[in-house]
């Protein structure tokens with residue numbers, strides 16, 4: 001039987017027959033649904049939805065005062081993200097088509113059995129989650145304001161994809177399902193995980209652990225804990241982090257580094273919702289939400305013996321958040337610089353009232369492989385070295401010239417572009433220059449070079465092949481000189 005005890009979605013049944021409301025409530029309860037609301041007078045539905053952020057509606061068609069069709073039309077207008085499932089005794093196919101055209105998610109014929117009720121609800125939950133994910137990935141503004149802007153105040157951004165992620169977090173926070181946060185190192189994965197925890201307003205704490213350094217035994221011991229005497233050296237009882245995160249959130253960072261054996265342990269935990277502390281036969285219920293983070297695509301190595309398990313990936317990524325790297329949201333750099341200068345100056349008891357005009361263009365030209373963490377390091381270092389009220393660009397310049405990745409085009413270079421090329425370069429010359437520089441910096445690693453250039457590996461390889469061809473035809477031979 002399908003079980004919905006993991007979800008915090010509100011299921012609302014709208015029907016003018018009390019007996020139907022009772023029967024459906026009973027069905028939903030028996031499937032573990034925690035929040036069930038019944039509405040006998042369809043005119044009251046819109047008022048109820050104002051106070052609920054995460055809902056799915058089962059809607060009767062034939063009702064006095066306001067018909068199901070009228071309610072459906074209003075919902076499409078005011079709450080397009082809430083799935084509506086029509087429940088009716090009307091088997092007329094034209095009516096079904098009409099409702100689906102009006103935006104109904106599904107159409108169930110009464111009497112409704114538990115299986116079709118359960119599958120309709122499960123599909124609606126999946127569609128709702130996918131829709132939210134797509135909106136967040138595309139950075140589509142939903143036209144509405146964030147309900148809990150304060151919970152995102154630590155994340156400095158003006159980027160539309162990031163705003164989409166905030167909306168996505170608000171819509172999935174209550175589901176209690178696992179969340180996978182993907183993003184390069186330093187891009188803010190832990191901050192995002194904390195935001196999910198804060199918005200969900202669960203009573204328990206947020207507990208973070210980096211699993212990359214844990215071998216299989218240590219992973220089990222850290223998460224599940226152990227009883228006294230469970231193994232040699234286990235002198236006392238140790239409660240695991242799952243117990244500490246009870247009714248809260250456990251954040252497992254660097255999940256891509258988890259060994260195959262530990263992956264199986266985690267999969268079991270997700271499937272069964274229980275765990276056994278080492279040396280204990282009594283199962284413990286896991287009531288912590290599991291959020292994981294990875295800085296590489298887990299599904300790339302899926303299917304390989306040493307790679308990430310596909311079944312675990314799909315479990316962990318019920319909700320998936322991809323944070324764009326800082327170089328794809330350069331507008332954020334100026335906001336972050338202001339914020340970080342202020343934060344750093346405050347923490348060091350300094351007062352910075354002016355900033356060198358060279359600083360921002362310098363930073364905006366940098367690819368930031370270490371993302372916000374890298375930027376933070378430069379700013380804190382510069383503020384620490386600053387002895388006047390004006391922050392100069394010198395300290396940052398030094399750091400950038402030392403950094404392995406380096407800027408593709410630094411301020412000094414941009415000032416002397418003409419001398420570099422012997423003339424002021426054309427755009428295509430600059431592009432070729434950037435490609436060469438990226439390949440140099442990455443020791444001809446095309447994947448890394450493509451990332452630096454902000455293009456796909458395929459696009460880079462096409463460009464290089466084109467260049468080779470052009471080179472051959474100008475030389476008129478088949479020798480690979482280029």
Ligand SMILES: Nc1ncnc2c1ncn2[C@@H]1O[C@H](COP(=O)(O)OP(=O)(O)OP(=O)(O)O)[C@@H](O)[C@H]1O
Pocket residue numbers: 154155156157183184185186187188189190191192253293295372373376
């Ligand atoms: N948008 C942001 N606004 C303000 N600070 C940020 C932002 N993004 C990241 N930071 C800061 O950058 C640092 C790195 O962030 P965080 O630890 O969340 O990154 P991460 O992706 O989890 O890194 P890692 O992959 O190394 O674990 C932290 O100090 C965090 O506060």
